[in-house]
Structures are given as structure tokens and as C-alpha cells.
Amino acid sequence: MTVRVLTCTAAEILAGKLSASDDGKGIVGQLSIPEYQRPYCWQEQQLMQLLTDIRAQKEQLSDLPYYLGSLILHQENGKLNIIDGQQRVTTLVLIASLQQGLNLALVNSLEYEHPTSLQQIKHNLKWLQSCFSENTAYWQSLMDFHKLQFTLVITQTEDDAYRFFETQNTGGVRLAGTDIIKAHHLRAVSSMYQKTFAKQWEGLGKLDDTVGALLKGRYWQKINMRELPSHQQKKKLRDTIVSELAEQTAKGTDIAFGRVYRQLGLAGEVRQHLDQQGYELRQPLNAGVNTIRYLSYFQSLYQHYWERPDLPGLPGYNAFIAWLKGLEGCGYLEGLYKACLLQYISQFGEKQLEAAAKKLFRVVYSRRVSNQKAVRENSIYAFVRETPVLDWVALSYTPEQCFKYFDSFTLTVDGSNLDSNSVKKRYMSKVCQFFELLLAVEDYEQCFAQALTRKVAGGL
Template sequence: MIKVKTLNYLDIFKEFPNLVVPDYQRAYTWNTDKIEDLINDWQEFLGNKNSKNISYYMGTLLFYLNKEKDKFEIIDGQQRLSSLALVYHCIHNNILKEQNLSHNQYTSAHNIVKNYSYLLQRKQELAILKEYDILNKLQFTIIVSDNEDNAFTFFDSQNNRGVTLGVDDYLKAYHLRAVQESNQEKMAKDWEAITFFARKNDKLELNLEYLFKDILFKSRQWKGQRSFPYKNKDNVLREFQKQTHKIKKGEQNYRLFANQNNMRFHSLEYQEDNSLVMLSRERIVDTNHFPFSIRQPLFEGHNFFLFTQKYHSIYKFIFFDKHPENSDLNSVRKMYDDIYNNDMSNYLKEYIQLCLVMYFDNFGVEYIVKALQHFDFYIGSIRVEKYYVRSEVVKNSLKNAKNNLLDVIQGAYLPSEIFNFIKSQENISKIYTNKQKYINDKGEYRNNVIERYIERVCKSYKKEKNKFENRKIWLV
């Protein structure tokens, strides 16, 4: 049996008086940043003149009715409910009647004390929120199951598969609030169309969550030779929520930043009379050519949605759309599919996808076959050198090089600058020329995965395996 209902926060414990955090649940892990974001969001919500008659939606809570213990166990939602309990106590100096949430882990106790201390520092602001009756405006969808297996199946489908509680859903909800009501429905439908297409075609890599975590987040955060942040949920949300720029209510236009995508002129031409004429770019309006740059500052609302639409379109265009048989993009796809198949490390597949998207953003299809060959030469050296490929290996290849390859792609004026940089990396060339990196003293490949990669590359280039050490000269 599964029941679904909608309740505001103050009524949850009246409806479910025996609500507990089960022992198997993880600790309470919310930090002060999350509490700060929540309070700031409430303040922004209450600043909206229309907020008086509408609720603030806090998402879905999932409970399991344990009939043996006569308890409702929180499967999903304990972080939010525990945080709201702290807010309530800070405002009213007591707890809600029937509320009986308890935590028995050190981490939970530490975070509860820390977050409560932070709330006390903002007590004046909380008093104002109390006047606006914020806690009574908080709305939840409650799902209750009396079958534990069904409850956890539902929970896993929500969180692990990214169906409704993924990064992309949080971003959509956040940025829709900054879009004019007249455009919200269209923006939401366009977003959902992308998600539906990915599910319908069973293409996990076409999900927006993959785009944000493995393409956009990395392209924007993996800079220089510093320590790169992990692509976890909190970091991704911070980049595309907290780090986006606020806009004035009703704002319809967004600043553009200088890049090759919004240049008015592309070249100078001498005329017969020796006069100079600046030649204009064609006015292109398809989504691949929105005048954005992948590392540019972002504004909340419309700008964020168009930015997302552009880079999802580019990613899909390169790796999934069909292209004419004699086109450069078809050649790229064939080489990519042949070499970066299911036998290739996922970390390296994500790496080369990232490079190609950033390259396309800068140069379109100009020399794109050559770009793929050079990126594979650079990235393939990792596969040849390392017995096992882990996530840190990719980061180290960026941090330990003379220059970060992603920075080189982003900053290049001409494709040749990227190609020359890659060919100048002597440490990369030595990996190929030093056969001991991939062949032992008996003349055997050190690893079957390495051997199969070499076979795929040689087949793609139509070269013999024993010539693999000369791979650099295969680059044109």
C-alpha cells in the first residue's frame, strides 16, 4: 500500500506522531552553508509580492510504516526535517508537539550543535520570518509505504538513478523561480523534453545530470594546476546555484561576454582599390550557437536555461546525432565509437568528451577530426601507461602538465595552438616510444586492456601494432 498526500510542515507531526529516524539511516550531515542557503531562499521568497498566498515547496518526504513497532520511519527527508526542527526551536524555544526525532551518531550531534549555534546568530532574521509565518507556508509531498522493500526501491529510483531528486531537478526548481511566470511553462517543458528523450532512448549520458557533473562542472572548475573540486552534488549545486549572478525582478536581458561565439566580424579583406572591409559573421540562431562561452559567468533564470540548452545540444550533436556520411563529424563519431567503446575507461571517455565539447565551443567543426586525433594521443597515453585508470589520474594529467589542457583549449585563438601544445609534451611522446611502458621483457602486453586499446587505435589508423611506438608521426 502506498499513500500520497500534501501537508505543511506544522501538520506533519500531527498526522505522523510516531515519526522516527531509524538506526540504519546515515548521520545528520547538513552544514551551515545549507542552513544559510535555506534562510536566504526563504527571505527571497517572502520578498516576492505574490508570496502571501502561495506555499514554499520543500520537496518529497518518504516514510515507511513499520507495523511491528507502530512507527513511521523516515526513509528520505530526515536532513530537512531535522534542520526544520532546529529552526522551530530557535524561533519558539521548544519543539513541536509529538516531534520525537532523535540521533545517536557523533556526526549528527556535532552538526546539530554547529547549526543551532549558527541559527542563534541569525535569530533576528528568524524573528522576521516568524512574523511572516514561514513555517506554516512550508509544503511537502508525503509518500507512505507499508512495504519496506517498496519504500527502498522507490528511494533508490529517486536518488541513485536521478529520476526526480537529481542535481538537474534542484537546478530546474531553483532557476525557474527567477523566470517570469509567462515563460516558466516553456522553460520547464524544454527541460523535461531533454530528460524524456534520454530516458526514452535509454541514454544515460544524455541526462542533464551527466552534462552538469561531467562536462559543465569540470570545464568550469578544473582550471590551472590547483586542487580540483569533486563533482559531488553539493559542489555542482554551489557552482550552478550559489555562484550564479542574481538578476532584478522582471529582468529580460543578459550581459554577453567577449568570445568567438558573439564576434560581429570574422576577418579583414582587401578590396581591389586597396580599401579594407570587415566581413561579418552570419546571423546563426540555432541552439549550438547561442553566444555563450562555457566558462562565462552565469545569471540565474533565462540565461541559465539557454546556457544549459546550448551545451546539451552541442554534446548531443557531437556524440549522438546522425551526420552525413562524408562529413568531418561523421569521421569523428566513427573514430570515437571505434576507440572509446565500452572497453575504454569511463574516466577517459568523460575526459575526451569534455575536450571535444570545449573545442567545439571554441572552433566548431574546424579541424575537428585533427582535434580528436590529438586529444586521443594525449589522453591515450594515460591508458597505455597506467595499469589501472582511476579518477585522480585524469586530474593529475591536467595538474602536472606544463599547462592545463582544458585551459589551453579555452584560451586558444587558433586550433594549431592546441595541436602544437599537445605535440610539444615530450613526456607524452616518451610513453609511446618507450615500449617498456606497455610491453614486458617477454614481449607480452602488460595488460589485456592496454593491448585492446592499442589494437583499436591501430585499426582506426590502419597501422600495424608493432608500429605503435611511432604514434606521434601519425598526427598530421
């Protein structure tokens, strides 16, 4: 890894003149923001924190420079691409644009096209104007760009820049796992199409829930069972996303694996049919276009069948999903359910989807009534090891084969905490109401399990 470390002031960055701290040699290159970078997203909270820190430093140590962290740059073809630090640099450009008599070459050289960036720039500029107008002279003296310093970390390759970035804590709003894999895959796309796929990625919206479901589907399989980090272990979870959906992707073209069945006639003729047109959830991935389209496909499924289900031919499914999302105390179970649902739809499309959704519910949400009290996050992992529901879907060739696995599952109810207005009791009452279950007063829990099994497994 070839890395050069320099220091410079904010004034030099704004003027486009970057000088070295060791040998006095300048760095030739114009600061730019690559297409694959996330939008400018700093909000008032980050702006206020930056101004507060600078003001505190000015009041306590007026003659010393204030350190603004590192900028990680990739030097390429006369440009210095900002890999980490664009939030801070853009904010300084906005502040500098409100002051007079400054050499602002950088203001005219940076380009922002993403709607989120443009909207946030307008909002932040207005907010900063309102702050500075109250005491212009004070802010002019406070924001001395000659005393605001950065460390520049300059690499010759993008891969080196991102490796260095991953080992540093350079401040600002930290990249999430989905941001890092975005950069990884857009770098793998031909430069001719990079802008097109960058816009496609940004159009996907927030990917966190979809990626979470995909990780469960890819990790929780009997043949290679792996435990996912808790949602509270943010760094480990981010590293898992990067490892599974970036580092472990291969090089190659866009390939979509899918189920094909062949009908053989009496004369030996063959007719082939595809069950679906997209990607298999557990399929191997290649860097670049392949993974981008894979994520785009599953994001579309997630939005269409879970987030905003409005399927004209499946009113019963629409109503069931709307009801399911309103259940109390089932967040962790919902995460597993969404992974199973995406697995099913990616294999069988809308074939018997309402029946599949309800049969899946009976299996996955059984943990709500088989536990004594709360459903903890780590208990979901224990459940899929005992009940490989994702494998039941993945290994089935037809919905009917899949349903046999679902229907063979034995639903049991722990009778504790049913004598009060507990979460479990409220959950069971809502299930009874939705499925129109009439239960005997005696042996309530056993009656519940049998009635729901008859209704879902045998009554659809």
C-alpha cells in the same frame, strides 16, 4: 530565517486541514506542487519500502503513531508549495484513493502535468491495486492515516525553504545537484515564463554527463585550478554542482560570450564574423534564463556530437566516436575527453572536427599507455595540471593554433604489462587496428608512440 514547525497527521493533509501542535492554530493554505519541482518518480522499490516500514511499525507498536519525516513547505499567496516531500505525499494520495470513506480534498487539488509524473502515477496505482486486492481488509486497517504523522517545516520565502532543505535528511529519493540547480534557476525566471522554461528544462533529459563535462572544463584551468570531488563523494559532488552552477551565478540578463574576428580591408573597412552562435564553456553565468539556456546549449552539443553523432558531412568523425566509446578501461579518460570536445566545438563548431577529435584522443588517452596499469580517477587531475589540454583549446583563436599545442605533446609508452593479454595491450591492439598502424616487433612501445604520432599529428 523565519521557520514555523508543526506536526500533523496524514489524514489532516489528505483533508486539507493542517493544525499546529504548539498553539492549536491552523495554517491557511492549499498544498501545491510548484512548476519547477522534479516529476513524481517513486518506483516499486520505494513503494515497497514505505509499506514494509509502516507494517513493521504497526505490528510492533500498534498504538503509537508512525513518523513519515518532514515536509518542507513555502507559504505564498494562499498556497503551501511543497519543496521537499512530494514523493511521499503523492504516494499517500494514491494509497488513499484506493480506500473508501475518506475525505480526499487533496486528491482533487494537486495537479500533475509532466508526462513522467502521469506515467508513474498510473503504474504505481496499478501496482498498489494489485497489492491491496489480495487482502483488502488488512490493508485498510494497516493504513490508518490518523496514525501516520509528519513534521511540517513552513517558511515565508523559497530561499529559506531551500536552505533548510539542504541541511536536513528528510528521507525519500534525494535531490541530485541538477535537481537543485533547476529549482534555483526556475525561481529566478519571471512567473509569466516559469512554466515555459520548466517544460524546456524537463525536455533536456538527464544532464549528469553534460554537467560533469562542464565542471571539468570550468574547474581544470591553470589560472584557477580547482580539484573536483570524486564521483564516489556524492554529497560533495552535489554541493560542487550547486555552488558552481547556482550559488555563484550572478543576477542579470541572458548573455552569451563568443569569439568574434574582424577582417580589415585595405581601405579600412571592417567585416565581423562569428565562429559560433552559442555560449563559451567557461563564461560567467547569470541566474535564471541565462544558465538554463547555457545548459540547454551544451546538452544539445553533447547529444549531437557524442551521445548520438550522425553528421552527414562528417562520416569519419561519426565512425571515430563510435569506436572510441567502445574502448575498454578508459572511463575516466573519456570524461576528460568529452570536456575537451565540448570546449572545442563551442569555440570552433565543426571546423576540422575530425582532425581535432583524433588529435585530442592522442593527448588525452595517452594516460592509458603511459601508466603502468590502471588509470585512476585522481591521476586525471594530475594529468591536466601537467598537460593543460583544456587551456590549449580555450586559449586558441584558430583550430590551427590549437593543433600546434596538440601536436607538440610527446606521447610516451610504459612498456610494462605488454607481455600478456592485459587491458593496456588490448587497448593498443585496437588502436593499431583502427589507425592501421604497422609496428615493428622490436621496441613495440616506442614504435607505437611514433606511429600513432605520425598518423594523427602529421597524417591528417
